[in-house]
Amino acid sequence: MKKIIFLFACLLAFMATGLEAQEIQPISADSAYGVVHISVCNLREEGKFTSGMSTQALLGMPVKVRQYTGWYEIQTPDDYTGWVHRMVITPMSREKYDRWNRAEKVVVTSHYGFAYEKPNEHSQVVSDVVAGNRLKWEGNKGHFYKVSYPDGRQAYLSKSISKRESEWRASLKQDVESIIQTAYSMIGIPYLWAGTSSKGVDCSGLVRTVLFMHDIIIPRDASQQAYVGERIEIDPDFTNVQRGDLVFFGRKAMVDCKEDISHVGIYLGNRKFIHALGDVHINSFNPKDSDYDEFNTGRLLFAVRFLPYINKEKGMNTTDHNPYYN
Incomplete structure (x- = not known):
């Protein structure tokens, strides 16, 4: 039994190493940009989970893609660079990236909250959200905004924790x-x-x-x-x-x-x-x-x-x- 456990541990270690040590692959025009599609995205110093965290990016944040190895090296709007797992951003062409940036957004204004499958807080959660997250506005439904994520998912966000970006910016105070x-x-x-x-x-x-x-x-x-x-x-x-x-x-x-x-x-x-x-x-x-x-x-x-x-x-x-x- 000990031998089997040892061999299984070695196999897991080998698989993890193989996943984290891939060669740099060319960045195509369809993936030179991207947008974060989870509430909080951890950037790491190297493209592996065991590497130290260097900063974070938020849902809806546009980024530039610098390299791909199975992980993406990205650059954030404050010109900070780091590595993120491929499952946390949606790669885009410049055209799609520009369309995302031009679209009307909904900005999360509360520190914490959730987006739901239906305009009902008792329905299935689609994701959590935090202050500063931005989602694409798709319309209104009662006390909810219908929103879409960079990866195409759709959800409903309560108006009590968010605001349309145009309204938010018009009422924003920077004093x-x-x-x-x-x-x-x-x-x-x-x-x-x-x-x-x-x-x-x-x-x-x-x-x-x-x-x-x-x-x-x-x-x-x-x-x-x-x-x-x-x-x-x-x-x-x-x-x-x-x-x-x-x-x-x-x-x-x-x-x-x-x-x-x-x-x-x-x-x-x-x-x-x-x-x-x-x-x-x-x-x-x-x-x-x-x-x-x-x-x-x-x-x-x-x-x-x-x-x-x-x-x-x-x-x-x-x-x-x-x-x-x-």
């Missing part, structure tokens, strides 16, 4: 207070390395997810976010930092090495900031506060003011100005 309110709505969501969705976020993923819910795309990593917009050297009394500024943490520059950015949060005013570490929560730079964060206060570097530079600086734009969506 500091609205963005901070969205950040508050994510309190308690668990930390997930490389996470950029309501299911879990890392520190820069929190910033990216909050802003994406306001139709804003910024660079993915804290080390990239730190060098956009306007850098602000923080005064000891924090009077020159505004609500909504990003605050960065890490190691200060030294004679023989550059500064190293390792963490980011959103400044809330009154020396408070919200960030993802363990989970999404609020801490203070003030030693007198009960939520004082001595560790992060000790490695605070500077702040960045970014909102005035959206659609004015490379790497920061709204989807209607992003080349992947247009």
Whole structure:
């Protein structure tokens, strides 16, 4: 029996290796682009499940396909690259990709929800959905939108958790207070390395997810976010930092090495900031506060003011100005 179990384990290992070590195949014109068709898609550093996760992409997100080995190497609208399993995106020609981008969408506005086979929440679930997911609008049915996925599936999405993209964009607020309110709505969501969705976020993923819910795309990593917009050297009394500024943490520059950015949060005013570490929560730079964060206060570097530079600086734009969506 032990021998049989050993041989079976070896067979499984061989099959897994064979699936993950395929040669690069040519990308045809019919598969040079693609759209994510699951709620949250994990991008990995290599084309295998055992590889570390580098970021995530969301349902309805247009991507470019760079290579295919049984896995796709894709590039996302923030110009991040990674490998995804072939079952999570729908490859497309440029023509189909453009048609998808031009079609009216329904945007998921709640952190979590489900799409159903019928316009009835007691019917069969087609998939889960998370904030920022985009599906093609096919019509209305009572309190539901009829929608279709990039891979052709159809479903019904409650109007209570979503909005037609044209209406959503018309009512969208991109001011500091609205963005901070969205950040508050994510309190308690668990930390997930490389996470950029309501299911879990890392520190820069929190910033990216909050802003994406306001139709804003910024660079993915804290080390990239730190060098956009306007850098602000923080005064000891924090009077020159505004609500909504990003605050960065890490190691200060030294004679023989550059500064190293390792963490980011959103400044809330009154020396408070919200960030993802363990989970999404609020801490203070003030030693007198009960939520004082001595560790992060000790490695605070500077702040960045970014909102005035959206659609004015490379790497920061709204989807209607992003080349992947247009």
